[in-house]
Amino acid sequence: MADETTTEEPREDGRYELDQERVHEIVDAAHAGEAELVAELLEPLHPADIADLLEQVEYQDRVAILKVYEPEIDGEILSEIDDSIREEVIGLLSPGVLTDAMRALESDDVVDILEDLEEPQQQAILKTLEDSDRLAVQQALNWPEYSAGRLMQREVVAGPEHWTVGEAIDYLRSRDDLPADFYHMTLVDPRHRPVANVTLGKILGHPRDVKLQDIAEETFRTIEATEDEGDVAYAFNQYHLISAPVVDPDGRLVGVITIDDAMIVLDQEHEEDILRLAGVSDESSLADKVIATTKRRFPWLAVNLVTAILASLVIAMFEDTIAQFVALAVLMPIVASMGGNAGTQSLTVAVRAIATKDLTGSNVLRVIRREVLVGLVNGVLFAIMMGAVGVIWFGTPMLGVVIALAMVINLVVAGLAGTVIPIILDKLKIDPALASGAFVTTVTDVVGFFAFLGLAAAMLL
Amino acid sequence: MADETTTEEPREDGRYELDQERVHEIVDAAHAGEAELVAELLEPLHPADIADLLEQVEYQDRVAILKVYEPEIDGEILSEIDDSIREEVIGLLSPGVLTDAMRALESDDVVDILEDLEEPQQQAILKTLEDSDRLAVQQALNWPEYSAGRLMQREVVAGPEHWTVGEAIDYLRSRDDLPADFYHMTLVDPRHRPVANVTLGKILGHPRDVKLQDIAEETFRTIEATEDEGDVAYAFNQYHLISAPVVDPDGRLVGVITIDDAMIVLDQEHEEDILRLAGVSDESSLADKVIATTKRRFPWLAVNLVTAILASLVIAMFEDTIAQFVALAVLMPIVASMGGNAGTQSLTVAVRAIATKDLTGSNVLRVIRREVLVGLVNGVLFAIMMGAVGVIWFGTPMLGVVIALAMVINLVVAGLAGTVIPIILDKLKIDPALASGAFVTTVTDVVGFFAFLGLAAAMLL
Numbered sequence: 056m057a058d059e060t061t062t063e064e065p066r067e068d069g070r071y072e073l074d075q076e077r078v079h080e081i082v083d084a085a086h087a088g089e090a091e092l093v094a095e096l097l098e099p100l101h102p103a104d105i106a107d108l109l110e111q112v113e114y115q116d117r118v119a120i121l122k123v124y125e126p127e128i129d130g131e132i133l134s135e136i137d138d139s140i141r142e143e144v145i146g147l148l149s150p151g152v153l154t155d156a157m158r159a160l161e162s163d164d165v166v167d168i169l170e171d172l173e174e175p176q177q178q179a180i181l182k183t184l185e186d187s188d189r190l191a192v193q194q195a196l197n198w199p200e201y202s203a204g205r206l207m208q209r210e211v212v213a214g215p216e217h218w219t220v221g222e223a224i225d226y227l228r229s230r231d232d233l234p235a236d237f238y239h240m241t242l243v244d245p246r247h248r249p250v251a252n253v254t255l256g257k258i259l260g261h262p263r264d265v266k267l268q269d270i271a272e273e274t275f276r277t278i279e280a281t282e283d284e285g286d287v288a289y290a291f292n293q294y295h296l297i298s299a300p301v302v303d304p305d306g307r308l309v310g311v312i313t314i315d316d317a318m319i320v321l322d323q324e325h326e327e328d329i330l331r332l333a334g335v336s337d338e339s340s341l342a343d344k345v346i347a348t349t350k351r352r353f354p355w356l357a358v359n360l361v362t363a364i365l366a367s368l369v370i371a372m373f374e375d376t377i378a379q380f381v382a383l384a385v386l387m388p389i390v391a392s393m394g395g396n397a398g399t400q401s402l403t404v405a406v407r408a409i410a411t412k413d414l415t416g417s418n419v420l421r422v423i424r425r426e427v428l429v430g431l432v433n434g435v436l437f438a439i440m441m442g443a444v445g446v447i448w449f450g451t452p453m454l455g456v457v458i459a460l461a462m463v464i465n466l467v468v469a470g471l472a473g474t475v476i477p478i479i480l481d482k483l484k485i486d487p488a489l490a491s492g493a494f495v496t497t498v499t500d501v502v503g504f505f506a507f508l509g510l511a512a513a514m515l516l
Numbered sequence: 517m518a519d520e521t522t523t524e525e526p527r528e529d530g531r532y533e534l535d536q537e538r539v540h541e542i543v544d545a546a547h548a549g550e551a552e553l554v555a556e557l558l559e560p561l562h563p564a565d566i567a568d569l570l571e572q573v574e575y576q577d578r579v580a581i582l583k584v585y586e587p588e589i590d591g592e593i594l595s596e597i598d599d600s601i602r603e604e605v606i607g608l609l610s611p612g613v614l615t616d617a618m619r620a621l622e623s624d625d626v627v628d629i630l631e632d633l634e635e636p637q638q639q640a641i642l643k644t645l646e647d648s649d650r651l652a653v654q655q656a657l658n659w660p661e662y663s664a665g666r667l668m669q670r671e672v673v674a675g676p677e678h679w680t681v682g683e684a685i686d687y688l689r690s691r692d693d694l695p696a697d698f699y700h701m702t703l704v705d706p707r708h709r710p711v712a713n714v715t716l717g718k719i720l721g722h723p724r725d726v727k728l729q730d731i732a733e734e735t736f737r738t739i740e741a742t743e744d745e746g747d748v749a750y751a752f753n754q755y756h757l758i759s760a761p762v763v764d765p766d767g768r769l770v771g772v773i774t775i776d777d778a779m780i781v782l783d784q785e786h787e788e789d790i791l792r793l794a795g796v797s798d799e800s801s802l803a804d805k806v807i808a809t810t811k812r813r814f815p816w817l818a819v820n821l822v823t824a825i826l827a828s829l830v831i832a833m834f835e836d837t838i839a840q841f842v843a844l845a846v847l848m849p850i851v852a853s854m855g856g857n858a859g860t861q862s863l864t865v866a867v868r869a870i871a872t873k874d875l876t877g878s879n880v881l882r883v884i885r886r887e888v889l890v891g892l893v894n895g896v897l898f899a900i901m902m903g904a905v906g907v908i909w910f911g912t913p914m915l916g917v918v919i920a921l922a923m924v925i926n927l928v929v930a931g932l933a934g935t936v937i938p939i940i941l942d943k944l945k946i947d948p949a950l951a952s953g954a955f956v957t958t959v960t961d962v963v964g965f966f967a968f969l970g971l972a973a974a975m976l977l
Binding site for chain 2: 072078104107108110111113212223224227238254256258261274282283286290291293294295314315319325326328332333334335341344349352353357360363366377382383385387388389403404408413414415418425426428432433437440441
């Protein structure tokens with residue numbers, strides 16, 4: 056059936072991308088001080104797009120836009136804006152605008168903004184809040200960083216477990232402070248511990264006299280406030296949750312997490328994994344300046360320098376061999392490079408499987424065995440090719456044998472190291488995404504050069 | 517404020533991981549043919565976890581479990597199970613169980629299962645469906661693969677734009693086929709074109725005589741059925757959508773996409789990006805066999821072999837130089853390796869920024885300039901270090917100068933190539949995640965070896 060339809064991915068370029076012409080117009084209007092035109096051009100944009108625009112333009116353009124558009128900056132724009140320039144933007148706002156913007160936000164969004172700011176700005180913002188909001192924000196900040204307690208909304212919609220549909224509707228109509236977005240009514244016992252969730256769709260679809268308990272969701276999960284936000288995102292994705300009640304250590308309802316927040320965390324965690332695998336600090340952003348970026352890239356390159364020198368020490372052991380047979384210098388990077396790439400393939404698969412909790416005691420030995428066998432099969436295939444290249448290029452059959460053997464050895468080692476190293480790092484509670492690359496490359500470089508040059512010394516001279 | 521609280525990430529190991537002891541018990545009970553015990557042990561698990569368990573155990577264990585647990589296998593388990601073993605599992609089910617399982621699913625889930633199956637299994641499943649469901653599934657399959665039309669649920673909750681809260685509630689109570697999960701009522705004009713969304717929370721929170729239009733959401737977006745699912749996921753994430761109406765080319769309401777489906781797509785797209793960046797085919801899975809895995813890893817390694825041979829050809833140009841000065845062979849991999857790593861850092865940042873639509877005409881020149889400058893600054897820092905190492909290790913000051921210069925050149929080139937190559941590939945409509953790595957590494961290898969050995973030939977001999 057799939058074959059009957061087109062298999063081409065529908066791709067319309069530019070969908071959801073900012074219109075560059077509009078961006079130019081806005082920047083020009085801002086520099087010309089035409090506040091009304093800027094407001095008019097920005098008006099149709101979603102706050103998330105306005106935030107993106109502010110991130111993408113040059114610093115002086117951003118200042119010009121904020122100067123004329125400042126009164127319109129609201130809490131939503133501030134909450135969408137990237138951490139890297141949020142402090143700068145907040146610094147450019149007048150106290151009145153900042154106060155209005157922050158007061159319009161729900162407590163979880165205020166917490167999200169506060170977390171990444173420096174102490175003086177935090178205090179300035181806390182002062183703008185009303186007493187009850189300030190208390191809520193400060194309570195949220197008492198939960199550990201990156202915990203469900205920080206992520207949750209404190210405004211909950213809950214009712215006693217014995218309520219009927221009619222009682223729920225009357226209660227909801229009577230409340231004038233309902234959260235902007237909620238998808239369940241949580242049923243709680245007399246000690247305020249959540250016992251079930253009823254979707255709003257079910258409440259709307261049943262007569263007034265139906266008991267809420269009878270139309271509650273079959274599966275019900277609570278999230279602990281101390282739980283890591285990454286685990287929360289995993290649970291939402293794995294169990295298709297839309298919103299989940301959050302409980303304190305006594306099991307009492309203290310907040311609710313909705314899927315849109317979980318989706319943002321999932322997105323961030325992925326981003327971190329991708330960047331960490333490439334040796335880029337996960338806090339980086341396109342808007343970072345040269346010095347900040349250099350600082351973030353330097354450590355990984357420094358680690359790589361050490362591993363590269365290690366590999367060079369191995370080569371240095373065979374200086375005499377190379378001096379007698381310079382073809383070795385020409386061919387040796389091939390063995391190391393193939394090992395490095397095969398190792399990266401294995402480690403990426405392993406790191407992802409660990410992150411998605413798919414690599415467990417049930418299949419760890421099987422996965423290791425598979426990776427080693429894949430290394431062996433690919434090793435043999437490439438050994439044949441490279442052996443032929445070695446013979447044809449340099450006319451020395453034994454050189455072909457040496458490079459072929461080294462290739463097999465290094466690809467098997469790559470499969471083994473690429474799987475075992477992330478698993479060990481995870482057991483040691485070191486993030487495998489961050490650290491595996493350096494270890495695996497060191498192993499494949501050292502083994503690659505040693506196997507190739509060692510075999511050459513033994514078999515060629 | 518952040519400093520007042522603990523900055524340690526809360527981490528409780530094993531949360532949401534399958535309990536390995538339970539897995540062992542289940543496997544043992546299955547082999548002993550104890551159907552009741554297996555059912556009892558699996559009963560508390562969510563279908564998504566049962567699917568994970570089936571993926572993680574060995575083939576013969578899976579067969580044993582299915583043999584005794586088969587009658588309990590429902591549509592949700594089938595829809596959660598990984599593509600790589602779904603065909604196998606479906607093949608093991610009796611026609612009656614399969615029919616019941618498929619009939620219990622919504623049309624979008626049936627489509628999701630059907631898409632990845634071979635023709636005979638597709639036909640077998642289509643036959644099990646009731647006429648109306650079969651039609652719905654076949655209509656969905658008429659939309660392009662990976663389009664919003666395939667992703668959407670066809671069951672919609674909509675009403676005329678002039679309705680009041682009371683009319684909506686009466687309508688919802690009268691319908692006995694409400695979708696399991698819905699979060700909005702979509703208001704449509706007389707030609708069935710969506711004009712607004714009202715959240716269920718708003719309907720529940722207002723008196724019966726309030727007009728739905730007056731409590732509709734401020735921002736309203738429709739998705740086109742032909743839109744790429746990746747763009748749909750981006751829109752949900754960027755604009756915090758919970759559900760969005762899908763329209764056909766005439767603008768008429770044909771379905772609805774909910775955030776949980778968008779979250780799954782977002783998750784898959786990220787996974788694809790990570791694996792593609794590492795040169796692993798994105799269709800791979802931990803449950804794949806050795807031969808399938810080898811086939812998927814081979815192409816990238818083959819590309820890498822070609823680029824490695826290219827780099828070797830550059831080295832071969834300088835065989836005489838190396839023969840006279842073997843230290844060059846010892847040090848040359850360092851320059852290439854540093855360039856490769858710096859290039860990977862730049863390209864990963866660029867590929868991500870393209871994927872998240874953060875790299876645009878507004879900032880492309882600025883980002884390129886930044887990456888080149890970062891390469892220059894890091895290049896100078898590592899040049900000083902390596903220059904010193906070269907002098908101390910080999911006692912030849914000029915060798916230090918050569919390696920230092922080559923390092924600066926290669927890191928600048930890495931920053932430039934790592935940014936420009938993904939941008940060009942994207943303009944050419946080639947997935948930058950898939951192809952950038954090979955190109956960038958080729959550039960940094962070739963430039964690295966050429967700069968180092970060329971400078972050495974010119975300055976040392």
